Amino acid sequence: MGQTRPDMEDMGAFLLVARTGGFREAARASRMSASALSDAVRRLEDELGVRLLNRTTRSVVPTQAGLSLIDRLTPAFREIQAAVDLVRDSGGKPAGTLSLNVPISAARLILPQIVPPFLAAYPEIRLEVVTDERFVDILAAGCDAGIRYDERLELDMIAVPIGPRRQRFAIAAAPAYLDLHGRPEHPRDLLNHACIRGRFAGRPVETWEFEREGEVLRVDPPGQLLVQNGTGTDLGVAAAVAGTGIVALFEDWLQPYFDSGALVPVLEDWWQVFSGPFLYYPGRRLVPAPLRAFIDFVRAHPWPA
Incomplete structure (x- = not known):
């Protein structure tokens, strides 16, 4: 008899708990209770036969197996979300969450020029800005796109100029x-x-x-x-x-x-x-609708030369 496949909802629950750092935090970010999320992660661990999260009274930290699963699942779930956003977008304005990983300089000098008009133009989009000076993998960090200068761009990314050139x-x-x-x-x-x-x-x-x-x-x-x-x-x-x-x-x-x-x-x-910074994102076939809207908005903005 073949092995049963883990449930997609359980895998999604695991990613949410890992990204938010705890069951209560994940519950606040979703429509599920903390106990339901805990049950989902436990079922996934039972199906896979490995522990994915180390749980203490103060923290929830992915194990090595959990980190490996996060690395593989995150791009796949983003593709699924992008496909859903694409279909949803065909019936109206883009909606959903857009997460950006940016240095503090960009949050201070670049984004104030574009975020207010962008949010006014797309009221159904929720923008999350994570300020981070480290050289991080934006997908592993749970973000859709980032802002960096050209010498710090990852080679397999698509880069769009943003800000004064x-x-x-x-x-x-x-x-x-x-x-x-x-x-x-x-x-x-x-x-x-x-x-x-x-x-x-x-x-x-x-x-x-x-x-x-x-x-x-x-x-x-x-x-x-x-x-x-x-x-x-x-x-x-x-x-x-x-x-x-x-x-x-x-x-x-x-x-x-x-x-x-x-x-x-x-x-x-x-x-x-x-030269000025760039908005960068993975070069994949499906781009989430909120990110596509932001890319188009950035390209249309009259940045100083």
Whole structure:
């Protein structure tokens, strides 16, 4: 006698519990009770003959077998949802949930320009934005698409330009700091200044890069303050405003401080220009209707060159 196939609803319940991190959390995100979800996961484990979740009173964590199943099931369930969305979309406006994985810089500088008009145009779409500075697999993270810069894009993804296509990495300091310590005239002068540095979690501190008339310079200046890029960036900016040192950041992030006079540009002739970010998503045949609507909306938006 052949083995019975696990029930699709039980597999969906398992994915939901794993994604939300607990049975009560999954119950709040669905129409099922926590006990019904627990029964569904237990049935699935019995069918497969392996434990999929390690349960404690405080947490629910996938086992290695559970992680392997999540990796295989997530794309398949997204294809199913995309097919359902495609059929549903044929009868009216797109509906459903769209989940985006984005860096904090995109959540601060890019999405405010497009999210309000997009949600107004598609009232049946629920948008979930997850801010994450790590280099993650968006599907494994339970997201439909992400925003990253070209050097951090995964190779098998489709990329659509989003946001201004030309950006600059700015250097700034408070007037009081410059009055006390002098103004750098060349990037190498930064080696004699206090600089506020940033790095991504688990990665080395990145050097500051400058460019002028084809000449590229990389400088590793000293400084008392090191912050984590994204979550700690506002602290770095606040410290620069207070006169602690010189900060390097996206020009658009610092522009309000330039406008108010709290910070002033430093070494502007050397600011490096780089291309804007991209919305990226898996190159598959069926794209969920909410994501398709967002892609079309992004492409139609009049971004600055």
